Amino acid sequence: MKFGGTSVGDQDCIGRVVEILKHYYTAGNELCVVVSAMSGVTDQLHAIAAEVEGARDEPPIDVFIVSMRARHGKVLQAVAPGEYDIVMRIINERLENLRNILTAVDNLRELTPRSRDYIISFGERLSALIVSAALREAGIPSRALNGCEAGIRTNDRHGCAEVLPESSSHIRSRVVPLLGESVPVIMGYMGCTADGIVTTLGRSGSDYSAAIVGAAIDADEIWIWTDVDGVMTADPRIIEDARVLSDVSYREAMELSFFGAKVLHPRSIEPAMQKGILVRVKNTFNPGAPGSCVVDKSAPDHRVVKAITYIDKVSLINITGAQMIGRPGVARAIFSALGEYEVNIMMISQGSSEANISLIVDDEHLAAALAALNEVLKKGYIQEVGHDRNVVAVAVVGVGMAGSPGIAGQIFTALGREGINLMMISQGSSEVNISFVVKQADGQRAVRVLHEEFGLAEES
Structure with missing residues (x-):
């Protein structure tokens, strides 16, 4: 415990x-x-x-x-x-x-x-x-x-x-x-x-x-006692009717923790996952509440989306240059330089033209990232580096998203109806997480829109 x-x-x-x-x-x-x-x-x-x-x-x-x-x-x-x-x-x-x-x-x-x-x-x-x-x-x-x-x-x-x-x-x-x-x-x-x-x-x-x-x-179990009733569908400070999830999978919990859900540390899932140990999240101030269980496979739910979270205090970096197109070694030069400066990259997106790579980094790593990319700029691999600190990254998470057609369309249609502009989109091949970047002023509104769109406040 x-x-x-x-x-x-x-x-x-x-x-x-x-x-x-x-x-x-x-x-x-x-x-x-x-x-x-x-x-x-x-x-x-x-x-x-x-x-x-x-x-x-x-x-x-x-x-x-x-x-x-x-x-x-x-x-x-x-x-x-x-x-x-x-x-x-x-x-x-x-x-x-x-x-x-x-x-x-x-x-x-x-x-x-x-x-x-x-x-x-x-x-x-x-x-x-x-x-x-x-x-x-x-x-x-x-x-x-x-x-x-x-x-x-x-x-x-x-x-x-x-x-x-x-x-x-x-x-x-x-x-x-x-x-x-x-x-x-x-x-x-x-x-x-x-x-x-x-x-x-x-x-x-x-x-x-x-x-x-x-x-x-x-x-037999690892219990995390905290000050909330469990893993929730969204941050209750943003969504008043956010609901406690009775269970989430290891993969879902890892994605949520990486993207700002502070109930669990991202690295706390892996040791339990390797041993197949159930992780239980409970509230010290409400010990009678059942809490949430983190397990290998969560119970079936008619909703393909499980939770929505977002992380602020991040910066968007755009790397552009026509000389990047079809040139071997550009990505290696960029990411090697960032690695040498110990910059943690949270999200990556690249256009099919290969003339643009977008990154999300923690605000604390922005200065180091810009210094690293300046070295790449001097070598002629890229033409321009721009950044924007007034952004947030939003993540839509759920193992049910894998193989379910139309989820991305539903997400972006709902955001479009509300006039929320997307600055960057990233989806892993696992399909458990679709992430995107919006202006900081639109971050909480994006979470509210999607929480309602997928009916996450409703019990199963």
Whole structure:
């Protein structure tokens, strides 16, 4: 079971988590827990690290440490008063370590990727201690483990590390012996290299941690506890009558997560899929709700479209040039350059004339992408590079779309009726996902139009 930041955000939230775990533990289940940092803490750690690096005057390191101690100490006192002295001593030691690394960054005026990973891992280092202490306070034996202690081995790609295959045997040997007699609480989002250097797993990396651990210990199920009732047909903040899906396939869940559905991390599906483990998405604040199941094959539905999602904070790049037509090596030059600059490409579309290639990249990667393409421009492979930041990518997802004629026509006809202009279209050969790009001002309206067009608010 993985509990996200909102699920462990304060003493009341952690109290709910303990009640949930106690219910399933006393029923005879073997439980392994992965936790995120308390809500907002990782963002605060990112912010203080950046502030310290760029500070001209004395940065507020002491103020930050005091606030972290106060917040976590207050929650610990509320959920585990009998454990307070012992656990608070460990929290203080870790906060001193955090103070030391922040002071070093201040002195050097340099924040390396390795230092940043070490700093932002402290949210989980503190929250796991508190959850584990709260379980012991409730009479459930528990031990907190960091990612290294749990056996999560990664490469050295700081900020978005990949978990290595040998992790499975490490995790099994370290976690399985603890099950049954206790509930291990593992710090999500973090792992370490073979040399013991701390790494982090990227956005929503605690989901990835949970999936890796669940697959390694051959769990019967992997449960993701969050603050919504399950995987939904659309973002409920945009679509008021968005519906919880009782089940989605692994492929559908992966497509939805890649395109902005934040319930699951994209990489959290693959380890479960490889082992055929059911992933269940549940709401910590409404534990009685059935939630959603992610399975190999979802139940038949008369609707071919399952859900609609969109992702903002992306940029459209258009690459043009008559010299691209029929010239071997152009695509290789473009994508090799982007790869060397570590640009993640989210969508690709190429016209049949070969004179145009369109890409979607995250806003954070735009500058690097333009720098990479400028190198290609100098070599004469392309003629012009343009970009537009005021766009969103919309994805229409459903395994039923495969082999169902007319879906693309229905999508684009509905959008045309509403006067929504398409800037780019992309469809994979799997036919599980049709994606397109529209102006940012039209993004939410496009989602509403298609949600209504395919009747996604209606029960089966």
